[in-house]
Every structure is written in structure tokens, then in C-alpha cells.
Amino acid sequence: MTKRTAIITSLLLGTALVSPAAYAQTTATEDPPTETAQPDDDIIEDDVDISAPGGDFSGEIIVRGKYIPNPIRATSEVVSVLGEAEIARAADGDIAGSLQRVTGLSVVGGRFVFVRGLGERYSLALLNGLPLPSPEPLRRVVPLDLFPTSVIASTVVQKSYSVNYPGEFGGGVINLTTKSTPEEPFLKINFGVSGDSETTGKLGYTYDGSDTDIIGYDDGVRDIPGGLANAIAKNIPISVGTEFSSQDLQQFAASLNNAETNLIQRNRDIPANFSADITGGTSFDVGDAFVGIVATAGFENSWRTRGGVQQTTQGIVNIDGEPGLRPDQNFNFVTTENRIVVNGLLGLSAEIGEHKLRFTNLYIHDTSKEASIKAGIDAINVDEETLLNQGRTSWFERQLFTTQFVGEFKFDELSLDVRGSWANSQRDAPYQRTYSYAFDKIIANDFVNDLTSPGQSARVQFSDLNDDVYGAGVDLGYETNIGVPVNFSVGYSYYLNDRQAQRRDFRFVPANGLPNPIDQERIDFLLSDFNIFTHEIELREVAAQTSVPAYEAQLEIHGGYGQFDAELADGLRLNVGVRYEDAKQSVLPILLQGGSASVATGISNDYWLPAGTLTWNFADDMQLRFAASKTVARPQFRELAPQQFLDLDTDRTFIGNPLLTDSELLNFEGRYEYYIGRGERITLAGFYKKIDNPIENVAFVQGGGTLFTGFSNAPSATLYGGEIELVKYFPLYDLGGSFFEDRRIMIAANYTYTKSKIEVAAGDQAINPVTLSATDASNLFNDGDRLTGQSTHVANLQFGMEKEEGLSQQTVLLTYNSPRVTARGPQDQPDLVERTGWKLDVVLREEMNIAGQDFELKFEARNLLGTDYRESQTLGATEILNNAYDVGTRFSMSIGLNF
Numbered sequence: 001m002t003k004r005t006a007i008i009t010s011l012l013l014g015t016a017l018v019s020p021a022a023y024a025q026t027t028a029t030e031d032p033p034t035e036t037a038q039p040d041d042d043i044i045e046d047d048v049d050i051s052a053p054g055g056d057f058s059g060e061i062i063v064r065g066k067y068i069p070n071p072i073r074a075t076s077e078v079v080s081v082l083g084e085a086e087i088a089r090a091a092d093g094d095i096a097g098s099l100q101r102v103t104g105l106s107v108v109g110g111r112f113v114f115v116r117g118l119g120e121r122y123s124l125a126l127l128n129g130l131p132l133p134s135p136e137p138l139r140r141v142v143p144l145d146l147f148p149t150s151v152i153a154s155t156v157v158q159k160s161y162s163v164n165y166p167g168e169f170g171g172g173v174i175n176l177t178t179k180s181t182p183e184e185p186f187l188k189i190n191f192g193v194s195g196d197s198e199t200t201g202k203l204g205y206t207y208d209g210s211d212t213d214i215i216g217y218d219d220g221v222r223d224i225p226g227g228l229a230n231a232i233a234k235n236i237p238i239s240v241g242t243e244f245s246s247q248d249l250q251q252f253a254a255s256l257n258n259a260e261t262n263l264i265q266r267n268r269d270i271p272a273n274f275s276a277d278i279t280g281g282t283s284f285d286v287g288d289a290f291v292g293i294v295a296t297a298g299f300e301n302s303w304r305t306r307g308g309v310q311q312t313t314q315g316i317v318n319i320d321g322e323p324g325l326r327p328d329q330n331f332n333f334v335t336t337e338n339r340i341v342v343n344g345l346l347g348l349s350a351e352i353g354e355h356k357l358r359f360t361n362l363y364i365h366d367t368s369k370e371a372s373i374k375a376g377i378d379a380i381n382v383d384e385e386t387l388l389n390q391g392r393t394s395w396f397e398r399q400l401f402t403t404q405f406v407g408e409f410k411f412d413e414l415s416l417d418v419r420g421s422w423a424n425s426q427r428d429a430p431y432q433r434t435y436s437y438a439f440d441k442i443i444a445n446d447f448v449n450d451l452t453s454p455g456q457s458a459r460v461q462f463s464d465l466n467d468d469v470y471g472a473g474v475d476l477g478y479e480t481n482i483g484v485p486v487n488f489s490v491g492y493s494y495y496l497n498d499r500q501a502q503r504r505d506f507r508f509v510p511a512n513g514l515p516n517p518i519d520q521e522r523i524d525f526l527l528s529d530f531n532i533f534t535h536e537i538e539l540r541e542v543a544a545q546t547s548v549p550a551y552e553a554q555l556e557i558h559g560g561y562g563q564f565d566a567e568l569a570d571g572l573r574l575n576v577g578v579r580y581e582d583a584k585q586s587v588l589p590i591l592l593q594g595g596s597a598s599v600a601t602g603i604s605n606d607y608w609l610p611a612g613t614l615t616w617n618f619a620d621d622m623q624l625r626f627a628a629s630k631t632v633a634r635p636q637f638r639e640l641a642p643q644q645f646l647d648l649d650t651d652r653t654f655i656g657n658p659l660l661t662d663s664e665l666l667n668f669e670g671r672y673e674y675y676i677g678r679g680e681r682i683t684l685a686g687f688y689k690k691i692d693n694p695i696e697n698v699a700f701v702q703g704g705g706t707l708f709t710g711f712s713n714a715p716s717a718t719l720y721g722g723e724i725e726l727v728k729y730f731p732l733y734d735l736g737g738s739f740f741e742d743r744r745i746m747i748a749a750n751y752t753y754t755k756s757k758i759e760v761a762a763g764d765q766a767i768n769p770v771t772l773s774a775t776d777a778s779n780l781f782n783d784g785d786r787l788t789g790q791s792t793h794v795a796n797l798q799f800g801m802e803k804e805e806g807l808s809q810q811t812v813l814l815t816y817n818s819p820r821v822t823a824r825g826p827q828d829q830p831d832l833v834e835r836t837g838w839k840l841d842v843v844l845r846e847e848m849n850i851a852g853q854d855f856e857l858k859f860e861a862r863n864l865l866g867t868d869y870r871e872s873q874t875l876g877a878t879e880i881l882n883n884a885y886d887v888g889t890r891f892s893m894s895i896g897l898n899f
Contacts, residue, residue, distance in 0.1 A: 103750035115171025122170025181292025194892030204336035216340030216367035249538035308885025324878035331376030354410035576612035710769025721754035807847035
């Protein structure tokens with residue numbers, strides 16, 4: 001028997017190797033297909049039997065096939081597919097950027113995918129059908145900008161629920177499939193440079209750090225000194241009056257690397273970005289097995305400067321007789337981020353007859369080094385406006401490692417899939433430093449910092465997070481014919497997520513104040529060893545009796561399902577099943593000794609989750625789908641943990657609500673699909689969701705005007721909308737000439753309209769995220785408000801010309817997201833609304849052969865319209881710019897070598 005007995009032309013079937021029960025269970029029949037394949041249509045060879053005595057292949061060849069004009073059509077569910085061709089055309093460097101081109105999807109902050117207007121908490125991301133932990137303390141969903149497109153072979157977004165997936169499903173499942181067995185040996189090397197109009201060659205900010213920062217790994221400069229580390233391990237407040245003397249606290253302060261991690265310096269010529277990656281693979285025979293190896297390694301060093309405005313307000317005021325908003329804090333800021341990403345993938349696979357095995361290992365190390373300065377006024381807690389100058393430095397190392405094994409075994413009508421994985425993510429954030437100087441116009445006529453007065457301080461934080469995720473599952477399928485072809489499947493899955501998180505916050509405080517002119521010194525001199533010991537500057541923990549410096553969290557889920565996929569009649573297909581899940585979720589706050597009790601979370605629920613999809617193939621090139629399901633959305637750890645975290649993207653502090661509960665969803669969808677030709681389609685869809693207890697972001701002002709974000713369950717919400725998608729190619733050979741004879745025009749356009757509404761009735765209760773006590777829901781939510789994160793309009797257009805054979809593509813990409821609410825407004829203020837607007841990109845890709853060597857050249861121009869980011873609150877003619885900055889236009893060029 002030949003080692004390659006079938007050519008898998010469907011992305012979905014390739015993905016089925018590593019996802020439970022497969023996306024599409026194409027039912028094998030003994031009768032020939034009743035439909036007639038057209039020349040441009042795909043044929044999936046479900047079973048090829050080539051046999052003859054003594055290895056003579058001149059005998060009978062039996063091919064049983066099923067007509068599948070499009071891989072999206074082949075699946076029993078509503079899916080969108082990004083294959084390698086689609087990913088390469090958009091040329092986004094990570095998979096998050098590529099997914100924003102998919103119908104109904106938008107990407108927030110360049111990292112998190114929102115499906116049909118539902119926030120990232122309603123999305124489920126899988127790698128090869130297996131769960132992943134997130135290295136982000138603010139989210140359970142892994143940020144998809146972690147995954148370079150060089151390690152991803154395809155991405156499937158399933159928007160209708162099927163019970164072979166985990167029940168935590170709101171908007172969709174995003175399954176990333178890594179590269180696997182190559183058909184033939186290959187080696188690709190790629191180098192790229194890029195820059196943007198707001199960053200490259202312009203003024204930015206940075207700080208020394210360690211000698212190895214350039215590769216994204218600290219060389220030990222940011223390690224916590226031994227004495228302070230031992231004190232932290234005691235889990236007691238590090239302050240005078242516990243076990244520590246003033247001399248101890250001074251020693252702790254002096255032991256820190258204060259100059260290297262604190263002093264922000266100008267860089268008047270920010271360098272260009274650089275990236276390189278290498279990918280290779282081969283396959284060979286080992287006895288009866290066909291073995292494949294694929295490996296990739298990549299490195300990227302990039303810079304980004306954001307300059308803009310950050311404002312907050314205490315509340316609504318009277319302005320010229322009308323209610324309006326006036327900023328109490330009004331800052332200009334400039335932030336420069338240096339991001340370094342190192343990644344590697346090693347995949348092994350084997351095919352033994354009908355059995356397939358796959359072993360995948362993925363490593364991603366993502367580091368962000370950031371320096372930020374702010375200058376402006378603060379009119380809170382003082383009689384008049386105070387001019388402040390503030391600085392912040394940070395270092396975040398995010399690391400993800402996962403190892404996975406998947407086996408697919410086929411025994412005639414019986415199939416068995418087994419899978420298991422372990423994944424670990426870590427986030428280390430040492431030496432998060434902030435300091436603030438206030439302008440003294442009476443004595444110094446200069447900015448001063450005595451480390452004690454309002455607006456004058458120096459702080460340092462150490463935080464770390466460790467997540468372990470264990471996943472396992474087994475699926476058993478059986479194909480039979482009981483008058484109609486039927487595929488029965490049952491399965492079991494196990495999921496365990498363990499998290500440990502810690503955050504310790506310290507402030508430098510002089511025992512007896514600082515004299516002038518010491519308080520005028522820059523921050524590295526101010527915190528020098530000489531000043532620390534001369535003026536008795538102590539390192540004291542900023543810890544109230546109710547603070548939570550650490551927590552442990554766990555989510556354990558046992559799931560089982562049963563479903564069948566049957567062709568009820570010619571062209572009529574039904575996939576229906578039910579899933580049972582038993583889940584226990586806990587968040588245990590770990591208090592400093594002597595601290596008052598904090599609320600722990602314990603959620604234990606079990607659910608029966610039915611789902612069904614009916615597909616009517618009423619014409620050779622058209623079909624209708626109807627889907628209905630019940631699903632859940634559980635609170636994320638960061639939403640439950642009563643611990644503060646600073647989100648650097650928004651410069652806003654988040655704190656969890658331990659009294660949150662699960663959300664339950666009812667999902668309905670109808671869809672019309674018209675497959676025009678190979679790779680071409682028109683689809684129309686309508687959807688409706690009913691959500692009980694949706695979790696919403698709620699903003700509030702606390703602690704001298706600082707804007708916080710908390711979380712609370714709203715009573716209920718509805719969401720509905722529609723989608724339209726068009727993919728069409730227009731050959732150009734009629735224009736004549738050799739240039740046009742093998743070229744075509746490509747148009748891919750999609751638009752999604754989504755409308756959501758929070759429902760609040762008289763007597764409805766909600767948990768106040770500040771007091772953690774029940775209150776009237778109308779105090780937090782307004783009846784009719786839309787859900788946070790929901791954009792009413794999402795549109796994408798790709799227009800370009802390309803060769804049908806070979807690589808030559810010129811593509812224009814246009815993306816639009818209408819404004820979305822990021823948080824409910826605090827204390828009767830208007831909601832905070834994010835505006836990202838229109839984005840216009842151009843991507844050119846060309847294949848060349850020079851001196852016998854194949855090259856791929858790529859040029860990208862991003863955000864040609866210069867659209868800026870804007871988050872604001874609006875009331876009448878007044879506006880508060882919570883966070884607004886210039887984005888700039890980015891240009892990049894790369895060259896790839898194909899061996």
C-alpha cells in the first residue's frame with residue numbers, strides 16, 4: 001500500500017486530526033454520490049483501497065468519494081476558515097491580525113478577538129483542539145497576538161455550537177492548527193524590517209534595565225534581592241511595627257537596582273523593527289509508517305511609541321447652565337514600548353495505515369519593556385490645580401509552553417480519537433516602577449518629590465503569575481446505515497486550570513521627610529544609597545487590611561457528550577447532541593498575616609447543554625442552515641480575584657468581584673449559503689442570543705480620583721444581528737496580453753450588524769463591585785444599554801489582483817469597527833466609548849527567481865488613513881478623553897528564501 005493513500009484537500013478534515021470529533025463528519029455511503037462534480041469542485045477521497053497479490057497494483061481500484069464543492073460547506077456547523085493562503089495574503093505578523101478579516105470578528109487592542117460583538121470572555125481559543133492557559137492576569141483567554149503566523153497552518157472559527165466542544169461558548173470557538181506533516185521537504189527563511197511614522201527615527205523613551213534586554217530575557221538585574229525576597233516569603237506586612245526595623249526597611253530600599261530600572265532616558269532615534277524566522281520540514285518512510293517532522297523558530301524586536309491625552313472626571317458639573325464634563329485630571333503622555341518575541345515549534349507526526357499520530361511542542365516568550373512619562377494637572381485633593389510630572393517603567397515577560405499528543409485511529413466503521421496536553425504560562429513583572437513630582441512655585445520654583453506630599457511619591461511593584469492547564473479527552477465514533485447514513489459519536493473531556501498569582505506593592509517613605517534641595521533631585525539620585533541611609537528612606541509595603549497580595553485559583557471541568565450526524569434525506573442533514581458539564585471554580589485570596597477576611601469564590605454548577613444544526617442542501621450550489629444551542633460563560637479568574645492589576649494598554653487599574661456568577665446563553669442562527677464556484681461564495685446570516693447574568697465592566701472613581709474598572713452581573717441581555725459575506729474572483733485573460741493571461745481580480749467583503757440591549761426591570765439586583773453588596777441593578781446599569789465591547793457595525797473589504805499559478809499578489813485591505821463601550825460610566829457618568837474607525841492597508845507579495853534561488857518579497861503599508869485611537873466620555877457638547885493617542889502609519893518590507 002502506498003504511504004500517501006489520499007490527498008486531503010479540505011482544511012477542515014486536516015483539522016479533524018486534532019479536534020474532538022472533527023469539524024465535519026462526512027458520512028460515507030456505499031452508493032455513488034448523486035451530485036455531479038463540476039470541474040472546479042473539490043473531491044474528498046474518503047476511502048481508497050488499492051490491493052493486489054504480491055504487491056501488483058494492476059488490480060481493482062475502488063474509490064468512494066463525496067462531492068464537496070467547498071470545505072466550509074462540508075462541515076455540519078457554521079464556520080469560517082483561514083488557510084495558509086488567506087493568512088499569507090493579509091500578511092499580518094500574528095494570527096490576531098489575520099482573524100480581524102473574518103466575518104463578524106473584530107480584534108481589540110490588537111490582541112483579543114471579539115466574535116459578533118461579544119467580548120473576549122465569550123470566545124474560546126484552542127490549539128489543535130486542546131486548551132491553552134493565558135499568560136495575562138487580566139484574562140483567561142490567551143491573547144492571540146502571541147501566535148506568529150509562521151507557526152499556524154490554518155484557523156477555523158466555528159460560530160454555531162456543537163456538543164463536541166466545551167460548553168463555554170458565547171460567540172465562537174477559535175481553533176488554531178499548527179503546521180504538521182509536509183508533503184515534501186521544505187525550508188523557508190524570512191527577514192523583515194519595519195517602522196511607523198510615530199516611532200521610527202523619532203523621539204522616544206527607554207531605560208537601562210539589563211544587558212540582555214535586547215533579546216527579551218533579563219540577566220538578573222531585576223531579580224528580587226535575597227533579603228527582600230525572604231521578607232516577602234514570610235507573608236507579613238513589610239513595614240515598621242512587624243518583624244522589621246527601620247534599618248531593615250532602609251536596607252531593603254538600598255538593595256534594589258534603583259538607577260537601572262527607574263531612570264527614564266530620551267532616545268532621539270528609535271530604531272527600526274527587525275524580525276527573522278526559519279521554518280522547515282521533511283517526511284520519510286519508517287517501515288510501514290509515514291513520518292513527518294516540522295520545526296520553526298522566530299525572533300522579533302519591535303518598537304512602538306504612543307503619544308496622547310489621558311483625562312478623568314469626578315462627575316457631572318454645571319457648565320453654562322447645562323450638565324457637562326470637566327477633567328479633574330488632564331495629562332499629556334508619551335509611552336514607548338520595546339517588544340521582543342521569541343518562538344519555536346517542533347512537531348512530529350506519523351501515519352500508519354489509517355491511523356494518525358501527532359506530537360506538538362510550542363514555546364513562545366513575549367517580553368514588553370516600557371517607559372512612559374506623563375505631565376499635566378491634578379485638581380483632586382488640593383485647593384487648586386497641581387502641575388505633575390510622572391514616570392513609569394515596566395518589564396513584562398510572558399511565556400507559554402505547551403506539549404500535546406493526539407491520536408486518531410480508524411477501524412473500518414469505528415473511529416477512536418485520543419488527546420492529551422499540558423500547558424504552562426507564566427507572567428513575570430518585576431520592578432514595575434512609578435514616581436511623581438509636583439511643581440512647587442513657592443519655595444523651589446521647580447518640580448519636587450519629598451516622597452510624602454500629595455502628588456509626590458515613588459513606588460515599586462513585583463508581581464508574578466503561573467498557570468498550569470491539563471487537558472485530556474477521548475472520542476468514539478461509529479458510522480452505520482439504518483436506512484439513512486448516520487455517524488454516532490460520544491466523548492469525554494477533562495480540563496483543569498491551576499493558577500497562582502502574587503502582587504506586592506511598595507512605597508519609598510523617608511522616616512522624617514526630605515529637605516530641599518534633596519527633593520529636587522532626579523529619581524536615580526533621589527533613591528541613591530547615600531540618600532536612603534542619610535535621610536532614612538524606608539521601603540514600606542502599601543497594604544491595607546483588606547488588600548489581597550496573592551490568590552490561588554482553580555477551574556476543573558468534567559464533560560461528556562453524545563451526538564449523531566445523519567443524512568435524513570437527500571440533501572437534508574441533521575447534527576444534534578447534548579453535552580453534560582460538571583464544573584467547580586474557586587478563587588482563594590491569600591491575605592497578609594493579620595489581615596481581615598476577604599471573600600473567597602466557590603462556584604459549583606452542572607449543566608445539560610443541547611445543540612443542533614439542520615442543513616438543507618436544496619440545490620447543487622445552495623444550502624440553508626438552522627442552528628440552536630444552550631451554552632455557558634464562566635467568570636474569568638481576573639474578574640473574580642479581589643486583587644488590583646494595572647492594564648498598561650489603558651493605564652487603568654482592574655479589581656475583581658468574588659461574587660460573580662455564571663452566565664447562561666441561548667443561541668439561534670439561520671444562514672443561507674450560495675457557492676458560486678471554487679473558493680467563491682455568498683452567505684447571509686441572522687443570529688439571536690439571550691444571555692442571563694452577563695458580566696459587564698463597571699468603572700468607578702476611588703482613591704483621589706483614580707479610575708478603576710470592576711465587574712458585575714447585569715440581570716439579562718439580548719443580542720441580535722446579521723452578516724453578509726462575498727468572495728468572488730474575476731479572471732483577466734479576456735484583457736489580452738501575457739501579463740493578464742493568468743491573473744484575476746479578488747474581492748472578499750463582509751459586513752456584520754449587531755444590536756445588543758441590557759435588560760433591567762424594577763426590583764432587579766446586582767452586586768456593587770466596590771462594596772460587594774447587593775444594590776438595585778439600575779444603580780449600575782441602564783435598561784437598554786448595549787453590552788460592553790459590542791460594535792454595531794464591523795466591515796472588511798479585501799480587493800486585489802493575483803496570479804492563479806505562482807505568487808504575485810497586490811491587495812488592498814479596508815477594515816471598520818464602529819464605536820464600542822469599554823466600561824459602564826462611573827457614578828451616573830456617560831459610558832466610556834472606544835473608537836477605532838477605518839483602517840486602510842496595502843500588501844504586495846511577489847515571487848522571484850534570482851540565479852536559480854526562489855525568493856518571496858513582501859511590502860506592507862498599514863493604517864494609511866492615519867486613524868488614531870480614541871476612548872472618551874461625551875455629554876452634550878463636552879468630552880473627556882480617557883485615552884487618546886496617535887497610531888501612525890506602519891511600513892514594512894521582508895524577503896523570504898524558499899529552498
